[in-house]
Amino acid sequence: MSDIYLDNNATTRVDPLVVKEMLPYFTEQFGNPSSIHKFADGVARGIKKARKQVQELIGAEHDSEIIFTSCGTESDSTAILSALKAQPNRKEIITTSVEHPAILSLCEYLEKDGYTIHRMPVDKAGRLNIEAYQSMLSDKVAIVSVMWANNETGTIFPVEQMAEMAHEAGIMFHTDAVQAVGKIPMMLKDTKIDMLSISGHKLHAPKGIGVLYLRRGARYRPLLRGGHQERGRRAGTENTASIVGLGKACELAMEHIEFENTQVKAMRDRLERGIIEQVPHSFATGDLNKRLPNTTDIAFEYIEGEAILMLLNKAGIAASSGSACTSGSLEPSHVMRAMDIPYTAAHGTIRFSLSRYNTMQEIDEVIKVVPGIVENLRKLSPYWDGDKPVADPEQAFQPTYA
């Protein structure tokens, strides 16, 4: 069997139809969309069409609410810095403890400049406390930024409700929706969401293209100033080929959104059940009732994630892990820590994230391979003895930590 790719929350394969759509924009329609000659006359039309396609997928009211950027991170930074710049008297930001580093690192940096950051905690299933959120809303807050879906566990936050609440309190609301767009249906015009970030490469478009959705009328200050591109809201010559590609990818995502929530979900559920039934001391993390259809994050207790990934990779299976070692950071994933998953489990979490390109045969192959890998690594683990953990593992093995 050829290699199996289950790391679609990290990035996705560019759909061949997307590539096909993009190619003419490299060598034929390569003109600058601002130019007036035949090398450029199709370009502006291509961009316009792409804007419509994005608008359609997220249910925005106007296509001018779509601003093309270079990536999800740029969209996130633009949104937050814009809100601060436009409302200089508001010095607080509300976010969550499980956001992507694109938000958390920026907030940490802003904290040094004197801004107050409220990071909402989550419970053991990765859920927010909405009453506590309500009590944080005040006229000191410049913006609330809450991810639509978590990249590690797939847990979906009630952003529509939270945006309503922010709106009631007169506060701007931004959502990092890079994992959610294209996987779950959305209709932004029916919400009070002011800004939303999209990343192309998470939905079968290329890397290096993103979108900031900006509700008409929301106060805004650009991050990049210069030319008049994107109506002066994001200067810099348009990445035309990628914009057209992203448009096509949005159209395809729209076509497949039902498939994503039925077939892809069925594969995910079978994978999760198949593994957890066979592997003792393993469990799925996050809010299992409110999750992206393509994601499962499974903790294998008493072993470490990178070791699992290396053996999976040897077996031709690609996934990712929340362990410290895979990231080169000191801690296991901040998401696992925020959910209070014990260290011996947090280090052994593996995220399988599917796409419409996966098949049931692939899933069955993974279900066949995983139990053996876990068993082999547990044989090496000081917390494991024979076919079960040692009695009282935390007591039986107490290394001196340095």
Place this chain on the structure above:
Amino acid sequence: MWDYSEKVKDHFFNPKNAGAVSEANAIGEVGSISCGDALRLTLKVDEQSEVIEDAGFQTFGCGSAIASSSVLTEIIKGKTLEEALNVSNQDIAAELDGLPPEKMHCSVMGREALQAAVANYRGEEWKDDHEEGALICKCFAVDEPMIEEMVWANKLRTVEDVTNFTKAGGGCAACHEDIENILEKVLKERGESFDPTAVAETPAAAAPETPKAPLTNLQRIKKIEQVLEALRPQLMADGGDVELVEVDGNTVYVNMTGACSGCQMAAMTIAGIQQRLMEEMGEFLKVVPASEMEKLHTIGA
């Protein structure tokens, strides 16, 4: 993913001496705070000769932690306790054909497990004497506690000071923001404030003078010597040294000696030396190990 050597992969995929040794009489259990990994090393030591007859490991950790444990057991089997204690973490890493800088702590954990096991055999209590933390400088593998300690102990005030004392920041310079953050934090704790425009107090290499006329060959080589001389204390602090062998056009040939020779960090150290030489000399220079000299000449001929 990490760029692991074939040896690391081999020891990970086919670990040697996995599991606990039966009738073990020396057990070391250590963990690394920096990644949550942990290792139990069990040894069977002959009480007459103090030779390690058998060694086994159980590891909760990543690929390189398992590989480091596996190779450690192979290295120490058949050695006496005294010989085994001479095994350094560099020896473990070298046996694996090197580890990525972020993963060097896996080899440190191996060495500490060994020390702990020997202490356990001798009925002593083993205590760890170093602290680990976030890796700041990836070029020279310097972590946060190390920089903090040096800033405290030597009253450092500038990034340049930190580089002079710890090497951190002397390579690609990408970590200078992180170093400034550490300075800011420690200086605040000391009741001072960080001034990014402050001049380094520590005697770095003599300030570069802009030459009025082009240097003669002899002047140029003398100046290169001076720069290396200024770098020497840092290398010697790590038990190594550098020796200038030849200057040929833009290429500077050096010998890395002492602990630097054979250390897998040598390549990075050389990159750091090159960076500094270019800065001080104000020209493009390439630093190459002298061992490459003959090879290059053969190709050139």
